[in-house]
Amino acid sequence: MITFLANPKRFLDFSSAVAPWICGLAFLLLAAGFYWALFDTPPDYQQGESVKIMFVHVPAAYMGIMIYGLMAGASLVGLVFRHPLADVAAKSAAPLGAAFTALALLTGSLWGRPMWGTYWQWGDARLVSELILLFIYLGYIALWNAIDDPVRAAKAAAILSLVGAADVPVIHFSVDWWNTLHQPASIIRPGGPTIDKSFLWPLFTMMLGYTVLFVWLWLVRMQTEIFERRARSLMMARGA
Amino acid sequence: MAAFLAMGGYAVFVWPAYIISVLVLLAAIVVSLQGRARARRSVRRLEEDSGETGENQT
Numbered sequence: 001m002i003t004f005l006a007n008p009k010r011f012l013d014f015s016s017a018v019a020p021w022i023c024g025l026a027f028l029l030l031a032a033g034f035y036w037a038l039f040d041t042p043p044d045y046q047q048g049e050s051v052k053i054m055f056v057h058v059p060a061a062y063m064g065i066m067i068y069g070l071m072a073g074a075s076l077v078g079l080v081f082r083h084p085l086a087d088v089a090a091k092s093a094a095p096l097g098a099a100f101t102a103l104a105l106l107t108g109s110l111w112g113r114p115m116w117g118t119y120w121q122w123g124d125a126r127l128v129s130e131l132i133l134l135f136i137y138l139g140y141i142a143l144w145n146a147i148d149d150p151v152r153a154a155k156a157a158a159i160l161s162l163v164g165a166a167d168v169p170v171i172h173f174s175v176d177w178w179n180t181l182h183q184p185a186s187i188i189r190p191g192g193p194t195i196d197k198s199f200l201w202p203l204f205t206m207m208l209g210y211t212v213l214f215v216w217l218w219l220v221r222m223q224t225e226i227f228e229r230r231a232r233s234l235m236m237a238r239g240a
Numbered sequence: 241m242a243a244f245l246a247m248g249g250y251a252v253f254v255w256p257a258y259i260i261s262v263l264v265l266l267a268a269i270v271v272s273l274q275g276r277a278r279a280r281r282s283v284r285r286l287e288e289d290s291g292e293t294g295e296n297q298t
Contacts (some may be wrong), residue, residue, distance in 0.1 A: 030265075038258070039244075049248035056261040099268050107257040115254050213265065220272045227279035234286040 008226045011085060011151035015219045029209030038204035044199075053111040055203055058187070059210040061104035064133060065168055067097035067214065071140075072165040085222070087154035088229075090161065091144055092221035096214055098137035105130055111196035117182050125174035129167055136164035150229065154160040 037055035071093045078086035108127070109119040121127060140160055140237035147153035175184045187193045193200055247254040 034258075034262075044246055048250060050250040050253055052247065052250075052254045053257045056257055060261065082277050096268060099264055103261055103264050106260050110253045110257040110260075114250055157246055213269075217268055217272045224272070224276040224279045227276070227283045231279065231282045234283070234290065238286070238290060 006232075008084065012223060012226060018051045019216060019219050019223075022212060022219065026216050027058060029205060029212055030227055033202060033206035033209045036205055039203055042198055047115060050111060051199070053107055055206050056231045057104060057107040057111060060107060060124040061130070062207055063210050063214055064097055064101035064104050064130070065171060066135065066163075066211070067093050067100060068137070068165070068168055068193070071097060072161045072168075075161040078154060079158045079162075087150070087158070088222050088225045089218070090158065091154070091158050091224050093218055094137055094140050094144075094223070096217055098134060098141065100210070100214070101130065101134045101137060105134065112181070118181075119156040119182050124181040125178035126180075128172065129174050131169060132167050133164075136160075136167060140164070150232075183238060 024027075033055070037052060041052065041055070043049045071090045074086045074090035074093070077083050078090060105127075108130075113119045143157045143160055143192055144153050147156060172185075172188075175182050186195050187200075187203075195203075245251060245255075
């Protein structure tokens with residue numbers, strides 16, 4: 001599969017065939033998820049209706065971290081095996097990861113104000129490590145834009161993404177290592193989720209919807225990058 | 241309906257969170273699709289200019 005898709009032409013054919021289906025699935029899941037979260041979940045016994053923010057906050061935060069893992073993984077493959085699509089995959093994922101991370105910060109802040117009494121707290125390790133994740137994404141994107149030669153840019157950006165990967169475990173374990181504002185994990189934890197089923201299923205639907213939407217946009221952006229590289233090589237051929 | 245919109249007193253936090261989420265997701269879709277359309281057009285234009293069919297290359 002990976003070798004098969006290494007050819008950009010085959011990747012374009014394959015992704016063009018599957019993209020509309022992935023897009024349709026994303027819209028179905030998101031429509032169901034948003035409906036379920038807004039109209040068919042009870043208020044929490046402690047948080048009241050502010051718990052509704054969880055359904056847009058947790059999926060965004062999870063995407064920000066998962067996309068980073070994919071980006072760093074693709075960067076590593078690009079560095080080690082020189083897989084032609086790996087750099088394209090890593091570069092295309094970054095803006096989406098940054099968008100989801102920004103959403104996680106914004107929605108979290110809107111939940112923090114009524115529940116913790118503050119929009120932001122510099123002393124909280126989870127909040128600060130999540131903000132650092134956003135800055136790493138922005139730095140990664142800036143680095144790609146700063147270097148003209150795509151081969152050199154890919155290498156520098158890949159190294160940045162691997163160094164930045166150190167932030168990912170910090171984000172995950174920050175709630176245990178520094179017990180400040182943000183509550184400990186309630187979903188991805190040893191022993192299984194602790195939140196109630198009436199919240200868990202709509203939350204999973206939203207997380208799946210966000211994931212499938214990301215996969216669709218990732219394919220679209222990878223196609224874009226392949227077209228841009230093709231245009232670039234045509235321009236250079238003409239100039240020569 | 242009014243009770244639903246009031247979100248148990250948390251309307252000023254819940255609704256902005258949902259509105260921002262939907263807007264950012266929509267913006268990501270629009271920007272990504274526009275970018276692909278633009279890139280596709282420029283490849284097509286360059287291929288026409290250089291008299292290639294674009295069938296055999298990527």
